Amino acid sequence: MVATVLPFIADHVDDAVLNFDESSLLLLNVLIGLMMFGMALGIDLSDFKAITRSPKPAGIGLGAQFILLPFATFLLTLVLDLPASVELGMILVASCPGGNLSNVMTYLGGGNAPLSVGMTAVSTAVAVVMTPLNFSIWGNLNPVTEPILRSVSLNPMTLFVTIVLILGLPLTLGILFARWKPKAADRMAGPFKVFSVVVFIGFVAVALGNNWSNFITYIGFLIGIVALHNGLALLLGFGSATAARLNNRDRRAVTFEVGLQNSALALVLVFTFFDGLGGMALISAWWGVWHIIAGLTLAWFWSRRPLAPPSEAVA
DSSP: OOOHHHHHHHGGGGGOOOOOOHHHHHHHHHHHHHHHHHHHOOHOOOOHHHHHHHHHHHHHHHIIIIIIHHHHHHHHHHOOOOOEEEEEEEEHHSSSOOOTTTHHHHHHHHHOOOHHHHHHHHHHHHHHHHHHHHHHHHHHSSTTHHHHHHHHHHHHHHHHHIIIIIIIIHHHHHHHHHHHSOOOOHHHHHHHHHHHHHHHHHHHHHHHHTHHHHHHHHHHHHHHHHHHHHHHHHHHHHHHHHEEEEEEEHHHHHHHHSBBBHHHHHHHHHHSSSTTTTHHHHHHHHHHHHHHHHHHHHHHHHHOOOOOTOOOOOO
């Protein structure tokens, strides 16, 4: 029965119509902008100075984030042979930077929180270039997904401008405000970040409720794919940090930064450029739910394991 049902669902995943109108898309854009602005309020120049003084952990994390993960995802899509829109959704998510959630999970899991914040800020800035570049390269190299990109005539420059407006502009404004009004930024940073994250989770919950029938229909098909993909991302972060002999705290920060993607950005891009194409939208949406579950689970596991001294390198 399962063997016959799952192929049927896979063949019809692009027929899924999500209840997500223009006003919802605008609200999602605003929420992501607020989250980026709130994150920037808590960024201190010392975070960047710490990275420049000890660039190895951040360099390992960013390399795994923007080079290893997109390439590994491309290979994974070739092996799994999934519907074209699902594979393109996986490539898009893998091309996105880490999200604010990585900072929270790093803190809960006993990782290097300042490093995590610094990497998120840098990866968000780098994503302005690397997200459209990776998506264009790997999406076009995959013979299954290339026709979708060709049919929508996606212009990388248009994608670049969109990401600048969604990520780059709020991040820049937040950093400038923090320098201009440091005391106000200090008072606002914590509550602002909590407020934006809570509102975003509420938005996800409402969107999930409005699309419950699609969720029930396709969750059995998607859950294994997203779990495998997210597991690959976490493993790449952990493996890269271990191979580079980073200490335990840095290793945890890198793992979360590589493994927890900004799937909200992916969802915005799907509805902006692909009219909410079923497989892409569902992969991005379920990633947003699943990586919270996976992140909390890993953070809980690590919080119960003793940390070696910060100076200790991985043997």
